[in-house]
Amino acid sequence: MKKLYRGKILNPISASECEFFADGGILVDENGRIESYGKFEKLNKGEDIEVQDFSEDLIIPAFSDVHTHLPQYDVRGKFSGNDLLPWLRNYIWPEEIKFASSDYAKKVARRFFDDLIQHGTLTAGIFGTIHVNAAREMFNECNIRAIIGKAMMDQNSPAELTENTQDSLEGVDDLCEEFGQKHAITPRFAMTCSNELMCGGAALANKYGAIIQTHLSENYEVIDMTSKLFPNAENYTDIYLKAGLLGPKTIVAHAIHCSDEEFDVLKKTGTKIAHCPTSNIALNSGRMPVEKVFNKGIEFALATDVGAGPKTSMLDVMRGFLEAHAGIDACEYVVNEVSALYYATLAGAKILGFGAETGNFKEGKSADFLVLKTNFKSAKPKEIIHNLCYDIDYSSVVQKTVFRGEVIYEG
Ligand code: GUN
Numbered sequence: 282m283k284k285l286y287r288g289k290i291l292n293p294i295s296a297s298e299c300e301f302f303a304d305g306g307i308l309v310d311e312n313g314r315i316e317s318y319g320k321f322e323k324l325n326k327g328e329d330i331e332v333q334d335f336s337e338d339l340i341i342p343a344f345s346d347v348h349t350h351l352p353q354y355d356v357r358g359k360f361s362g363n364d365l366l367p368w369l370r371n372y373i374w375p376e377e378i379k380f381a382s383s384d385y386a387k388k389v390a391r392r393f394f395d396d397l398i399q400h401g402t403l404t405a406g407i408f409g410t411i412h413v414n415a416a417r418e419m420f421n422e423c424n425i426r427a428i429i430g431k432a433m434m435d436q437n438s439p440a441e442l443t444e445n446t447q448d449s450l451e452g453v454d455d456l457c458e459e460f461g462q463k464h465a466i467t468p469r470f471a472m473t474c475s476n477e478l479m480c481g482g483a484a485l486a487n488k489y490g491a492i493i494q495t496h497l498s499e500n501y502e503v504i505d506m507t508s509k510l511f512p513n514a515e516n517y518t519d520i521y522l523k524a525g526l527l528g529p530k531t532i533v534a535h536a537i538h539c540s541d542e543e544f545d546v547l548k549k550t551g552t553k554i555a556h557c558p559t560s561n562i563a564l565n566s567g568r569m570p571v572e573k574v575f576n577k578g579i580e581f582a583l584a585t586d587v588g589a590g591p592k593t594s595m596l597d598v599m600r601g602f603l604e605a606h607a608g609i610d611a612c613e614y615v616v617n618e619v620s621a622l623y624y625a626t627l628a629g630a631k632i633l634g635f636g637a638e639t640g641n642f643k644e645g646k647s648a649d650f651l652v653l654k655t656n657f658k659s660a661k662p663k664e665i666i667h668n669l670c671y672d673i674d675y676s677s678v679v680q681k682t683v684f685r686g687e688v689i690y691e692g
Pocket residue numbers: 350365369373469470496499560586589
């Protein structure tokens with residue numbers, strides 16, 4: 282039997298366009314695909330349709346979080362106010378060391394994915410730790426659309442998190458064999474990776490057609506230390522370029538302090554940016570010049586960067602996006618409620634390679650959406666989204682999470 286979900290529907294199309302149906306519907310076929318969507322009255326035809334009535338509620342596509350760290354789930358937001366390196370040394374490395382235990386990894390992974398589903402995130406780009414078996418547990422527990430990467434680290438890390446270069450590459454090779462393109466090549470950041478490790482990672486990405494994910498230009502201290510470690514590179518971005526890590530299937534998180542030349546390299550190579558405003562605020566990292574990134578035509582999407590980002594909810598990241606760039610004139614056309622919803626949904630799905638399958642409502646796409654409780658004060662998409670970001674307790678707003686046409690969570 283087909284199901285017709287009735288509600289007020291927001292459908293992000295681009296950074297500047299969002300469809301709105303005050304009395305809308307999404308018709309889902311027996312295979313969990315969107316047969317059609319639009320005005321309810323036009324869709325409510327035929328006998329083999331079961332209507333699910335959420336007329337008072339809002340229906341939006343499920344969220345995409347393009348950069349998050351599963352192993353940091355239990356310490357998320359706990360140490361805000363520290364800068365990146367002391368935060369990593371004092372709080373994050375000790376937590377990640379615990380993932381040598383597969384059992385520990387499995388338990389955290391289970392709670393992490395439950396939490397994502399409760400907050401409406403059904404597409405994600407996920408960092409693991411260096412541990413191959415922990416990555417396996419993460420894949421086993423994963424019940425959303427995700428790419429997951431075992432982190433690669435062979436220098437400037439605590440002993441327990443420092444791999445032998447060849448062992449690291451072999452571990453990644455094994456995971457790529459096992460999980461195909463769902464396994465992402467994940468050199469953590471240049472500081473903790475030798476050139477040999479990064480070049481080896483790039484070769485594996487080519488071999489398997491895998492996505493590459495890493496961090497770039499997050500704060501000045503790291504930029505200084507990195508330039509000393511790689512004296513032959515022109516700048517931070519050039520380290521990755523020379524190692525063969527940049528390209529259309531690469532996602533770099535942050536890119537806050539890149540020069541014009543570096544942004545031009547990202548554009549030229551087709552590299553994507555994960556923009557993490559709540560993390561950038563928490564670690565005092567600075568403001569990513571989103572207007573420059575937009576004007577240069579570099580693709581980006583929003584991300585939590587848990588655990589630097591304190592919350593798993595993409596609504597919190599959308600709020601952070603609006604606030605991080607508020608008052609900067611040149612930003613208004615790039616940063617607003619309509620663009621925030623796009624960058625938290627379809628933009629992320631596209632970057633992770635799932636754009637044809639999910640991210641918004643379109644005939645033939647998977648029915649991946651959220652029914653949200655909200656108090657409507659307006660029929661304007663901008664105001665509705667604003668209320669969602671500010672008025673509501675993120676953990677209780679999601680009434681239903683629907684994945685491939687099945688209700689997988691009810692709040
Ligand atoms: N740079 C290298 N590792 C990390 C991490 O775990 N979080 C953040 N925010 N930046 C990083």
